[in-house]
Amino acid sequence: MRKLGKHHWLSFWSSNEVHQQIQTMKKNSVSPNEKENIDNRITLTDILRWVYENTQQTTWDGLHLWATQSLSFQRKITAFRNINWKEQGTLYTNTTMENIARECLEDEVLELKSMYGVSKMFQTIFDIYSVRSKHSNICSSVEIHEAVSKRLWDYGGSKKLLTQLLDEEQQRELEREQELEEERQQKRPPSVHPYEPHLHDEIKALCDMHGPMLNLSKLTSVFCPIADAFLGTTFYRESQPHCWQQNLWITDEFKRVIQTHGESLDPFLRPARWILIYRNKHIIFVSPFEANWLMGRLHDLYRKQSPGELFTTTLRLLLPRTKPDQSIIANTPTLTIPPSIAPDCGTVLFPIPTEWLVALFIFNGTLYFETTDEQTAYCHCLGVCPKPRTDIEEEAFEKGWITVDGFVKKPDHRDILQLQQCRFHANPLAFIRKLMENRNNTHVSLISHVGSILINGVKRMVSVKRKAYEQTSFSAEKKLRKL
Structure with a gap:
């Protein structure tokens, strides 16, 4: 490690057993009063301490043998000392060799006694x-x-x-x-208790299509900025809470999972599956409990709707694209609640803008893109300029504007490289990588589109084909504009 130069870095890979040993050693190294405030993140110092302790133990274990x-x-x-090796005329008789063999022989059969x-x-x-x-x-x-x-x-x-x-x-x-014979008792984390689900009246008011639009920023007891989902986790500060879009929300019920007493909430980060498109202006992540009520209410309103009435509030299932060519379902008009199909106009789906969609991809752990536009918007959102690069980008890299992992830090450099849509002030790649591993419960694959950008700084080829339902949704949107 002393020979590491500029832009060189090390990656440590270990089994779960090693991870548990390092965590246990880290907890045992602090006083009981400090255990509640201990940071669960493993640092280089913790790894070196574990290597030192194991080297010491291995050395001691081998001393007896x-x-x-x-x-x-x-x-x-x-x-062999009884033989004069320097004298050339020494005779090696059978008796001599038998004596040497007998004195060097070790027991092969051991008695139980x-x-x-x-x-x-x-x-x-x-x-x-x-x-x-x-x-x-x-x-x-x-x-x-x-x-x-x-x-x-x-x-x-x-x-x-x-x-x-x-x-x-x-x-x-x-x-x-x-x-x-040794009884090994591993201290396991204490049991936790889930929060009782609660349905707020403000959630019910979201289904009101004719009333005034709710000011979500003032209803802080029910609606929170999307970055508040990371409160209590080890990577909340790295998430840069003030850098996310202002129209992305989570409900308080979505955020509440367990009754915590200082435990890290990394293992209890709620999967981002259900979103409510509110008046085609806001995206709200809701819990399954809230989604179940909203589903029934929106179905009732759909059956009672007047002719020509269009819904601007829809409940949608958002799946992370963890495999190539996988549908995220959120933009499928027949699978929204209520269905985004009108008798006169056909499909009237409000397609989620790509700039919003890439933020949802970051939040829910998506690994693959469907189009090149999604990949480009994803890179712009992170403020990265991965390979392959244009001549202008290569020149910027030589000047030091672009880091080794592709991040562009200074705003004036972003303007020149057309990265004005970057949402983050500091390099977010380490945070995104941790979030992807947490969401998918595995290391980010290098062959995935997102993994290649985060780890190798390279954009992989993406299919540019657009699905039929997307073409229909855009044509329907044009018809609505004409009307």
């Missing part, structure tokens, strides 16, 4: 080696014996091992038995 092997090595030195007959007791590795050396009565190199003793004294410490005069294979057998 290393000492046992040194005794075997010393015994072989003693066996020798394995389990000795009472168990705790001893330090240094004491085990000293007793074993005296028991073996090995008279070999004093230098080797002293060097091994010093190493065991320096690294063995006061930690004790449950063993006594054991060979290497016996030691391994007992270690396995200890692991089976």
Whole structure:
């Protein structure tokens, strides 16, 4: 890591077991009073501490076997010491070779009495080696014996091992038995209690098609800005709450999931599935409980509607596009509630503008785009300029306007590169990546459109075909404008 240069970075990948070990080590390193305010994010310091602790434990675990092997090595030195290797006329008789083999031979068959007959007791590795050396009565190199003793004294410490005069294979057998006999209790997070669902009167008022339009910004007890969905999570500050569109909302019921007592809400982030298009001006994410009531109410109004009456408030299912060519359903006219079909005009769907849609894609964890326009708007929203780049963009990259991951920070540089629609002041790519992993419960795939932009800074090819229902919706919108 000391050789890392500018724009170089490291990525650490680990199993869930390693993740749990690091989290446990981090919690144990702080005082009980500070555990409530501990940040659950794993930093480089936590990883290095885990590596250090594991290296220390591995070194200690291998000391006993290393000492046992040194005794075997010393015994072989003693066996070969009786032969004069420098004298050329030395005869290697059968008796000589048999004596060497007998003195170097180690037991292959161990009696149960020798394995389990000795009472168990705790001893330090240094004491085990000293007793074993005296028991073996090995008279070999004093230098080797002293060097091994010093190493065991320096690294063995006061930690004790449950063993006594054991060979290497016996030691391994007992270690396995200890692991089976040891009762390991992993501290699990405390149980949580869900909030009781509640339907506000303001939610019911959203279905009123003829009354005055609600001022959502003043109904703060029911409607919240979309970034408030991240309150209580580890990435709320990174979400840059004031940078999202002003017409994107969540309900208080959508935000409330569990009764928290300081726990991180990362695992309890509610999936973004149901949206209410309010008067074709606002998009409100609602909970399934609220969506169930709105669905029934809007169906009743649809059956009682007057001829020629058009609905500007619709409930829609919004699916994250986690596979190529997958429908998000939100722009399907027959699947909105009520259906966006008029007897005289045909389809009268209000298509969600692409600038709004890409913000919804960020929020719900979409990984693939349907058109190049969606991908371009997505990059503009994030303020990134990924590869392949134009000549002007390459020149800007050489000047340092564009970072390695593609982000353009300064507003005047964004104007030149036609990124005026960027919503974020600081680089949002790390936050978007965490959000995608949280939404999809997996690492972002490099072969996905979004994953390629976030990780590699490269735009992948996207199909430009438009579906038939979208063509119908736009033609119907033109008819309505003429009327």
